Amino acid sequence: MSYTNISFYPLKSRFLIFKDFYLIFPFMCQVFKRFILVFALCFIAPAAFSQTDTLKVVADTTQKDSLNYYDMSLEQLLNLKGHDLPTELEKLINSLISVASKKPLNVRESPSIVSLITADEIKASGARDLIDVLRMVPGVDFGVDVLGVVGIGMRGNWAHEGKVLVLLDGQEMNEILFGSTQFGNHFAIDQIKKIEIIRGPGSAIYGGYAEYGVVNIITKQGEDINGVAISGIYGTTQKDYMRRNINFSAGKKINDFEWSISGMAGQGQRSDQNYKDIYDSTVNLKGNSALNPSYVNFGTSYKGLSFRGIGDFFHTTTIDGNSAKLAHPFEQNFNSMFFEVKYIWKVNSKLSITPKLNYKNQAPWETPAGDSTNASYLKTATRSTANITASYSPTRKINIVAGGEMYRDLAFDYLAGDTFYNGKTSVSFHNFAFFTQGLVKTRLVNIILGARYDKHNVYGDAFVPRVGLTKKYNRFHFKALYSNSFRAPAIENINYSVNNIIAPEKTQVAELELGYQITHKSIFTVNFFDITTKHPIVYFFDANAQTDAYQNEKSTGTKGIEAEYKIRGKWGFVGINYSFYTTQGKDRISAYRVTNDSSSLLGFANHKLNISSSFNITKDLSLNLTGTYYGARYAYTSVDTAFVPVLKKTDPIMLLNIFVKYNTPVKGLTIGIGVFDLLNSKFTFIQPYSNASTPGHAPLPAPPREFVFRLSYDLHFTGKKN
Amino acid sequence: MLVARGFTSTCKAQDVDYKAYTLFVYNFMKYVEWPEAQSKGDFVIGVYGDSPILKELQTLAGSKKLKGRTIVIKLLAKPEDCAGCQLFYIASSKSSAVKLLKEQMKDKPVLIVGEREGLAKKGAALSFVTDDDDALKFDINKKEIEQHQLKISSSLIALGTVVN
Numbered sequence: 001m002s003y004t005n006i007s008f009y010p011l012k013s014r015f016l017i018f019k020d021f022y023l024i025f026p027f028m029c030q031v032f033k034r035f036i037l038v039f040a041l042c043f044i045a046p047a048a049f050s051q052t053d054t055l056k057v058v059a060d061t062t063q064k065d066s067l068n069y070y071d072m073s074l075e076q077l078l079n080l081k082g083h084d085l086p087t088e089l090e091k092l093i094n095s096l097i098s099v100a101s102k103k104p105l106n107v108r109e110s111p112s113i114v115s116l117i118t119a120d121e122i123k124a125s126g127a128r129d130l131i132d133v134l135r136m137v138p139g140v141d142f143g144v145d146v147l148g149v150v151g152i153g154m155r156g157n158w159a160h161e162g163k164v165l166v167l168l169d170g171q172e173m174n175e176i177l178f179g180s181t182q183f184g185n186h187f188a189i190d191q192i193k194k195i196e197i198i199r200g201p202g203s204a205i206y207g208g209y210a211e212y213g214v215v216n217i218i219t220k221q222g223e224d225i226n227g228v229a230i231s232g233i234y235g236t237t238q239k240d241y242m243r244r245n246i247n248f249s250a251g252k253k254i255n256d257f258e259w260s261i262s263g264m265a266g267q268g269q270r271s272d273q274n275y276k277d278i279y280d281s282t283v284n285l286k287g288n289s290a291l292n293p294s295y296v297n298f299g300t301s302y303k304g305l306s307f308r309g310i311g312d313f314f315h316t317t318t319i320d321g322n323s324a325k326l327a328h329p330f331e332q333n334f335n336s337m338f339f340e341v342k343y344i345w346k347v348n349s350k351l352s353i354t355p356k357l358n359y360k361n362q363a364p365w366e367t368p369a370g371d372s373t374n375a376s377y378l379k380t381a382t383r384s385t386a387n388i389t390a391s392y393s394p395t396r397k398i399n400i401v402a403g404g405e406m407y408r409d410l411a412f413d414y415l416a417g418d419t420f421y422n423g424k425t426s427v428s429f430h431n432f433a434f435f436t437q438g439l440v441k442t443r444l445v446n447i448i449l450g451a452r453y454d455k456h457n458v459y460g461d462a463f464v465p466r467v468g469l470t471k472k473y474n475r476f477h478f479k480a481l482y483s484n485s486f487r488a489p490a491i492e493n494i495n496y497s498v499n500n501i502i503a504p505e506k507t508q509v510a511e512l513e514l515g516y517q518i519t520h521k522s523i524f525t526v527n528f529f530d531i532t533t534k535h536p537i538v539y540f541f542d543a544n545a546q547t548d549a550y551q552n553e554k555s556t557g558t559k560g561i562e563a564e565y566k567i568r569g570k571w572g573f574v575g576i577n578y579s580f581y582t583t584q585g586k587d588r589i590s591a592y593r594v595t596n597d598s599s600s601l602l603g604f605a606n607h608k609l610n611i612s613s614s615f616n617i618t619k620d621l622s623l624n625l626t627g628t629y630y631g632a633r634y635a636y637t638s639v640d641t642a643f644v645p646v647l648k649k650t651d652p653i654m655l656l657n658i659f660v661k662y663n664t665p666v667k668g669l670t671i672g673i674g675v676f677d678l679l680n681s682k683f684t685f686i687q688p689y690s691n692a693s694t695p696g697h698a699p700l701p702a703p704p705r706e707f708v709f710r711l712s713y714d715l716h717f718t719g720k721k722n
Numbered sequence: 723m724l725v726a727r728g729f730t731s732t733c734k735a736q737d738v739d740y741k742a743y744t745l746f747v748y749n750f751m752k753y754v755e756w757p758e759a760q761s762k763g764d765f766v767i768g769v770y771g772d773s774p775i776l777k778e779l780q781t782l783a784g785s786k787k788l789k790g791r792t793i794v795i796k797l798l799a800k801p802e803d804c805a806g807c808q809l810f811y812i813a814s815s816k817s818s819a820v821k822l823l824k825e826q827m828k829d830k831p832v833l834i835v836g837e838r839e840g841l842a843k844k845g846a847a848l849s850f851v852t853d854d855d856d857a858l859k860f861d862i863n864k865k866e867i868e869q870h871q872l873k874i875s876s877s878l879i880a881l882g883t884v885v886n
Contacts, residue, residue, distance in 0.1 A: 069741070070748055070786050074877055077749060080742040082852035096854055104854060396851065396883075 087520045089568040092116065099196035099216040101448065102205060102391065103399045103439055108477040111439075111448040111468035113511050113527050113562070115197040119220070121573075122189055124614040124624045126659030126674040126708060128235055128243060129268075130187045134215065135628055136610045138562035138579040139199050142183060143603040144685035144700040147332055147365075147374075148270055148289055148318035150183045154199065154212040155529060156558040156581035156604045158592065158688035161539070162487050165202060165210040168217045169299065171310055171338040174209050175364035176381045176409060179490040182334055185268030185291035186314050190231045190247040190712065193220045199562070200529065201485030201509045204450045204466040207405070207433060208488020211507050212531070221299060222251035222258035231712035233266075235676075235703070240286045242703045243268035245293065252717055256303045263296040273682060273701035277325040278639055285701060288319040288329040304344035312336045321374060323695050330374050333366040351392045358385040378414040381491055383407050401450075402436040411491050421495045429491070431456040445471045454486070454504075458494055462486040462504045479513040479527075489550070493537055498551040505552065507533040522567040532557040538591045543693035555587035558601070572614040572622065579608045591689045594634045595647060603688030605652075607631030620663040624674075627656045635686040635699050645695045653681045659708070672710035680705040742858050743850060744778040747835060750848060751788050751809060753878035757871050760808055760831045764794045768804040770823075771813030773837060779811075801826055812846065814838040820845045824866070831871045842885050847872070851883075861885045 086094060096104035100112035107116055115137045127133045131150070134140045141153040143160070151160025162179020165172060174181050195217050202210030220229075228250045235242040245266025251259055270289035276282045294313040299306065313336075317329040342356040363380045370376030389403035410428045413420060420427040437450035451465040466483035486504045494502055513527035535552040542549040560581035567574050582599040594600045609629040616622050630653045636645040659674030677683065684699035751765065765788045769776050776797060783793040796807065801823055804810050810832050812820060817838040824845030827834065836842065836849035842861035843849075847870065849861050862882040867874050 070745060070782060072745060074749065074753070074881055077746065077881060078857070080745065080858045081739060081856045082742065082850075082858040083856055084737045084739045086856075094856065106854065396853075 087568070088570065088573070089517075089521045089523060089566060092118070092566075092568065093517070093523055097196045099214060100198055100202070100205075101439065102389075102401050102437065103393075105446075105470075106472070108472045108515060109446055109470045109479075111446070111466075111470050111479065111481060112198045112202070113200045113479065113481070113513055113529070115195075115199060117195040117197070119193050121612070121614075122192055122195075123670075124572075124622060124659075124661060125612060125626050126624060126657070126661065126672050126676075126710060127189055128233065128676060128706070128708060129183070129185050130189055131183050132626075132657075132676070133189060133195065134183075134197075136575075136577075136612050136626065137197055137199065138564060138577045138608075138610070139560075139581075140197070140213075141604050141608065142685055143688040144697055145180065145687070146320075146322045146697055147330075148316060148320050148700065149180070150270075150685050150700070151180055152183065152215075153604050153688055155531060155560060155562075155579070156583070156601050156606070157212055157531065157533070157556070158601075158603065159212045161493075161537075162209050162490050163211045164213040164215060165206050166215045166217070167206075168310065168338075169219055169297065169308055170342075171308065171340060171358070171360070172209065173312070173336070175334065175336065175362045176360070176383050176490055177362070177364055177379060177411065177492045179209055179487075179493075180364070182314060182316075184270060185243050185245070185266070186293050187217065188219075188245075188247050188262065188264035188293070188295055188297075190229075190233075191219045191249050191262045191264070191297070193218050193224055200481070200511055201464075201466070201483040201507060203462075203464045203485035204452045204483060205435065205437070207452060207454060208462065208486055208504065211485045211487040211505070211533075219262060219297060220249065220251070220260070221253075222260040223253035225249050225251035225260055225262075226253070227251075227714065227716035229712065229714045231710070233708060233710050235268075235706045235708040237272050237704055237706050239272040240269065241267075242272070242706050243291075257301070259298075259300040261296070261298045263294075265294050267292045269703075271701040271703050273704055275320050275325065275701055276637075276698060277320065278323050278636065278645065278695040278698045280638055281325050283319055283325045285319070288317060290315065290317040290329075292316065304346065306340075306342045306344075308338070308340045308342075310336075310338040312338075318374075320697065320700060323697060324373075326374050327371075330367055331369060333368075334362075334364045335366065336360060336362040336364070350394060351390065354387075354389045354391070356385075356387040356389070358387070359383070376415055379411060380414070381409060381411040383409050397441040399439040400437070401439075402434075404432065404434050406430070406432040409491060421497075421500055427491065427495070429456065429458055429494070431488075445469050454488065456488065456504075459489050459502055459504060462488070462506065464506075475517040477513075477515045479511065481509075481511040481513075483509050483511075485509065487537060489537060492548075493550045496548045496550050498542075498549055501552075502537065502550060503535055503552050505533055505536045507531060507557075519567075521569050522565070524563070524565045526561065526563040528559075528561050530557075530559040532586065536589065538589060539689065540591065540691040541694045553589045553591070556583075556589050556592060557586040558583055559586065570616070572616045574613040575611070577610045581606060591691060597634065597649075600634055601688065602634050602636075602690060603686040605631040605633045622661045624659040624661065625657070626659075627654065629654045630683075633686055635684075636690055636696050637698050639695050643695065645690060650684075650686075650699075653683060654679060655681055655683055661710075668714040668716070670710075670712045670714075672708075674708045674710075676706045676708060677702075677704055738774070739858075740773070740775040740778045743775050743837070744782050746850070746858065746860060747775075747779065747809070747811070748782060748786065748788075749878070750833065750835060751793075753875040754833055754867070755873040755875075756808055756833075757831050763791065765791045765809075766794045766796060766807045767809045767811060768796045768798045768807035769811045769813065770798045770801060770804070770819070771816030773811075773813035773815070775811065775813070775837065804832065807832055809833045809835060812836045812838075812841065817841060827870070829869065829871070833870065833872055834866070842866075848882070859883065 098104045100110040139155040166181045198214040202214040231247045249262035268291040272286040292315040296311045299308040314334040319329040338360045345353045367377045385407040387405040393399045408430045433454040435452040440447045448468040455461045464484040468481040470479045485507045489502045510530045515525035517523045558581040562579045564577040592601045612626045614624045633650045637648045656678040657676045661672040683702040687697040690696045779795045814837045834846045836846035839851040841849035842863040847866045860882045
């Protein structure tokens with residue numbers, strides 16, 4: 001195989017592709033100019049390596065002919081596919097995913113706007129944590145809540161508290177006191193097999209934490225690991241380490257029996273930069289912003305019966321506080337344990353019934369040693385869930401899913417003298433739900449109808465129907481979706497509700513996606529969305545009562561566009577995506593509003609552009625470049641002399657990362673080095689909300705330029721892989 | 723206009739693998755039994771409608787025999803041209819003719835194979851289908867097979883899906 005015959009034709013072609021984007025999105029012009037300069041030389045590489053694709057196809061054809069193809073046994077016929085060997089891109093876009101429909105459908109026909117991220121993409125990028133991975137997804141962004149905690153946003157909307165569901169091997173990672181999930185050196189990304197992301201509503205399937213989206217993380221199981229794997233990452237800035245984590249996993253599948261165990265332990269920091277609080281007091285986060293994960297995940301299955309247990313112990317320290325920085329760093333822990341027993345009973349080839357029991361025990365935001373500047377918080381919560389789901393496929397073209405779910409929440413307050421709103425140190429709630437979904441696939445269109453009804457003993461009911469039409473016509477596909485979704489008030493939303501009145505917030509989302517597979521190796525998709533949330537549950541600080549408070553407000557929402565282009569071959573891949581939101585024509589509430597800009601919400605840029613790329617320099621060496629451009633954002637950064645928060649429009653910012661991965665001659669041993677935030681742009685997480693009575697949290701620094709070293713070793717068990 | 727190499731005539735979605743379809747057809751021929759009178763001489767496959775499978779079937783005919791019998795491929799301009807055919811292949815483009823063909827060939831010892839999904843329910847003896855994971859499979863209409871005086875082996879039935 002020779003790499004010396006470099007053709008410049010593909011290089012030209014790719015610039016022309018950029019030119020087309022230039023016409024479509026004038027906004028991108030400036031950004032592309034910068035990116036093109038950085039990436040231009042790298043496009044020579046795929047030009048060279050694309051030669052190898054042709055060779056491979058010839059080889060495959062020859063092999064097909066040289067075998068006695070027509071004498072294949074009947075059993076071997078079962079392995080035949082209806083289409084030619086898929087390209088790397090076609091493997092990706094024809095992958096079956098079930099996050100949006102329970103019934104597996106390919107990405108282009110799945111009835112939601114979805115993103116699929118594979119283990120190879122994560123490994124190639126050298127991503128340090130889930131923020132690096134999810135940041136590359138259109139519409140996904142991050143902001144700071146309080147106490148050093150970073151949460152997720154979706155399509156311009158702050159979604160940290162119970163609006164985006166994070167699933168890890170089917171377990172709901174959101175803590176049930178507030179509904180939040182914490183990001184930053186938290187989840188073990190080395191063990192991820194794939195991430196399926198719904199960038200829109202998912203409540204009709206998943207209930208009250210999936211109002212704006214679902215992040216479904218699926219880790220490698222016994223069959224995938226088939227041995228032992230260890231890996232480590234060390235990241236450092238010029239001043240201090242940013243992370244030093246180790247991962248391990250082991251697993252095996254033997255006939256119908258499969259087991260796996262994986263874990264992670266490490267230390268990290270949010271940043272080494274100075275944090276300037278809203279009152280202009282400064283403290284350095286080095287040594288004061290620990291992000292220390294410990295995690296273990298065990299799963300086993302035999303035929304249809306499976307068990308999973310996860311322990312997630314995320315220990316942090318915070319010095320940034322709520323508004324004013326704290327006198328010293330405080331310990332703050334997020335501890336969770338999850339257990340699941342599930343049985344998939346295949347009654348016959350058409351009907352399966354799956355009963356499932358889940359239990360989770362969580363102690364989030366635990367602050368054992370509080371003082372007058374930062375109160376202690378010692379609450380635990382458990383959720384016990386029973387679920388039964390039936391899936392019936394009377395024909396290949398029809399699938400019906402129906403089921404019921406019931407859960408009971410129980411929370412305890414261990415802080416001396418502290419009680420819940422009922423005057424007791426414990427509180428319990430229960431909820432039951434029924435859900436159904438029908439999928440009909442016709443030659444013209446796939447039709448999906450679904451609905452879920454939840455009834456909670458305190459806040460009442462929520463009914464969320466959805467309808468979707470999808471279809472792939474050779475190169476073209478479309479999705480037309482209309483969904484209702486809701487956010488279930490979490491335990492503390494109820495506890496701190498004004499006058500003990502709180503209702504689920506309800507959202508209506510209309511989405512249209514159009515996609516066109518330009519070549520065997522490239523695809524372009526674009527979608528439009530319109531989100532309206534009625535009666536959003538909004539946090540504020542009740543200055544009179546000197547306590548947190550939640551209440552339903554009027555209405556909020558965004559609308560916008562997301563576009564994505566992907567090209568993928570044996571040489572590697574390039575992906576470009578652009579996302580845009582606006583609040584024009586939408587009601588806005590004071591907590592999220594930007595006073596002098598009617599199209600923006602606090603914290604999140606209207607425009608975001610991502611580029612991810614990986615180039616196989618040789619079979620074992622790859623060069624990986626990723627980048628994110630954020631348009632201007634709005635933040636409250638300080639207060640004036642009357643202690644009124646001052647709004648600031650931040651400059652656009654660009655994050656560029658480079659990572660080189662090398663598969664060493666030692667089988668299974670891979671090393672990687674990289675630099676993240678190459679330009680030392682010093683990104684900050686902005687608080688996407690404000691409140692009238694307190695000034696809020698100033699932007700929290702992320703790691704500046706960080707040098708990363710990765711090492712991983714996979715030792716596969718010998719013998720036949722089952 | 724983009725003039726990248728990807729926008730040349732090769733630009734299309736993943737191609738249907740008619741070689742795989744041909745292999746299935748060949749196995750249909752091996753595992754279906756025709757009446758004694760149809761078991762001698764050339765084995766004739768009639769292809770009705772425009773389909774890339776024609777070329778693949780011709781390649782098959784050039785390289786294989788069926789139990790010592792020469793395989794002959796005929797492109798049929800109209801269904802009536804199928805006299806002497808043992809296997810009648812309906813291309814996707816002619817799927818709407820399946821009910822008419824069913825009547826025309828009633829009781830004749832001809833195996834009607836439909837390229838398009840769902841034809842086995844409408845009168846073909848066998849028709850192709852691809853699963854969500856692109857696995858190539860086929861549906862079987864046992865009633866039609868028996869009506870045409872043909873016998874299908876149990877091992878072939880086990881691979882397909884009986885639709886009636």
